[in-house]
Amino acid sequence: MPIKKVIAPQIDFSGLRQELHLPDEFPAAVLAEAEAAARATRPAGADLTDVPFVTIDPATSRDLDQAMHLSRRKGGGYRVRYAIADVATFVPPGGTVAAESWVRGQTIYLPDGRVPLHPPVLSEDAVSLLPDAERAAVVWTIDLDADGGTIGVTLERARIRSRAKLDYVSVQQEIDAGTAAEPYALLPEIGILLAKRAADRGAVNLPLPSQELERDGDGWRLVLRAPLAAEEHNAQISLLTGMAGASIMLDGGIGLLRTMPAPKPEAVAKLRAAAAPLGIPWPDGSSVGGVIAAVDPGTPRGAAFLNQAADLLRGAGYTAFGVPGQEERPAEAGHGGVGAPYAHVTAPLRRLADRYATEVCLALHEGREVPDWAREALPQLPKTMSSTDRVASAADRGAIDLAEAVLLEHRVGETFEAAVLDRDEAGAKRPASAMIAIDEPAVRARCTGDLPLGRRVPVRLVTADRVTRTVRFEQA
Structure with missing residues (x-):
């Protein structure tokens, strides 16, 4: 619903x-x-x-x-x-x-x-x-x-x-x-x-x-x-x-198969490492699918964990034989x-x-x-x-x-509360950033700043451009 x-x-x-x-x-x-x-x-x-x-x-x-x-x-x-x-x-x-x-x-x-x-x-x-x-x-x-x-x-x-x-x-x-x-x-x-x-x-x-x-x-x-x-x-x-x-x-x-590689061990290891700080239980012997099935996507931490889990599903294609x-x-x-x-x-x-x-x-x-x-x-x-x-x-x-972009173009400069779904560490030529989600309107976008994964934080809207279809936030 x-x-x-x-x-x-x-x-x-x-x-x-x-x-x-x-x-x-x-x-x-x-x-x-x-x-x-x-x-x-x-x-x-x-x-x-x-x-x-x-x-x-x-x-x-x-x-x-x-x-x-x-x-x-x-x-x-x-x-x-x-x-x-x-x-x-x-x-x-x-x-x-x-x-x-x-x-x-x-x-x-x-x-x-x-x-x-x-x-x-x-x-x-x-x-x-x-x-x-x-x-x-x-x-x-x-x-x-x-x-x-x-x-x-x-x-x-x-x-x-x-x-x-x-x-x-x-x-x-x-x-x-x-x-x-x-x-x-x-x-x-x-x-x-x-x-x-x-x-x-x-x-x-x-x-x-x-x-x-x-x-x-x-x-x-x-x-x-x-x-x-x-x-x-x-x-x-x-x-x-x-x-x-x-x-x-x-x-x-x-025939013709819909194929996708099995999740890579390093991706599973990364997801498991993210589970503990997000408070997601991962009992010994549990399958990846079983852990994911038990997560509540309606919570900020659950949504962040599932967003991380999307990295497991890469490389889908079709294979004829x-x-x-x-x-x-x-x-x-x-x-x-x-x-x-x-x-x-x-x-x-x-x-x-x-x-x-x-x-x-x-x-x-x-x-x-x-x-x-x-x-x-x-x-x-x-x-x-x-x-x-x-x-x-x-x-x-x-x-x-x-x-x-259309929904937010008249709200540039406003502060919103957001859930942090993913984060990228700072690089040589880029600042730290994260994927965040605000509730109203239901928007997901990039946000610059060193944000804590799976938490709710205040963010400020800095760009909403309908021509480029771009929305950007910064840490408030």
Whole structure:
């Protein structure tokens, strides 16, 4: 739930869009092909319309990639059905929609509107898993034992019909009240089991509050929002599916993994050294993931510790294998944040790589050859996805930086109370500085001065420039 909100004035994001060279419209030929596909394509595959799937997304979303149904298995354990929008059925290889999706790479989200990967007639209508309509999907069925361990995986193309479009806030309220309906009532039970297994294998999950911009009439407000438990549980279902996809591809000798090096020992040692002065318990034998999971991000010291822990998660990328130039299974196939091999297969409406990885998984699971169009794309996907990831990150950070500068530009010279999240020692040509967070408005910025990590201190605003999107403080 929102922790702090501050009403913001009108903000123009057009300059950021131009700076990042984000496209305004889809070419006419792309729109025409998408509209024809939306009219002519019919869902195929197994009939699973009797399964009461539901979607859980932010309230305003219409590009719904995933629908779930959770149930208990006879004899114990759980069955997770996870339906993923079947984009490949609507986007033929070699067509104009496919070509445009390679230019875009992924959906870019800005406060004043998204820049979608696919035309809205597909991504927000015909392919989206909207409720009360038959839709094409690739359905993952993952059976778990009573401890959340995977004991069986199947996937297939199918026709489904979602029963409801739910949002995280209402789902959390229903879970808290004990009124959650059958398809998702087990979400916290399964999510907690999966999170425990993740911590045991060394996965690193950072539950940091996120800065977000929300509409407020004609203007904007900056929100510091802590993740809901329902979001964390839902993420575990997606991670479970991504690990199943990675396993299928590794067993089949071809695919596309989302990879990240395991945390470096020196980074773990540095984090452990920071734990004691911040008052964070680190019992002997505890995993990094277990320690992080027990930290309260709502306290200054907890937030500082988690900010330090972000150094563990560096070097994420994509790795193709079973293709020319990378025929063998990669030596480093794991994802340090997940604590296991992992693949992106759950968001094909919003991310290009998922369409191809899903098709590889389907072919391998069915014992047939991977289609040429998917196989031939694999070597190019790491570079394309890495490039568009940088654009998405720049859009996210740029929008927040602009909002922070606009919110504070008339308050230069004022003193604020701030939590110290990180610090850099003085160098030969630079003064000591720190990353600090003020509560109202919810801003994070650099501050010069020798500040104590994990403490609250007074700081003075010295710069707030909307042109350069820069905010700077100094020790008061």
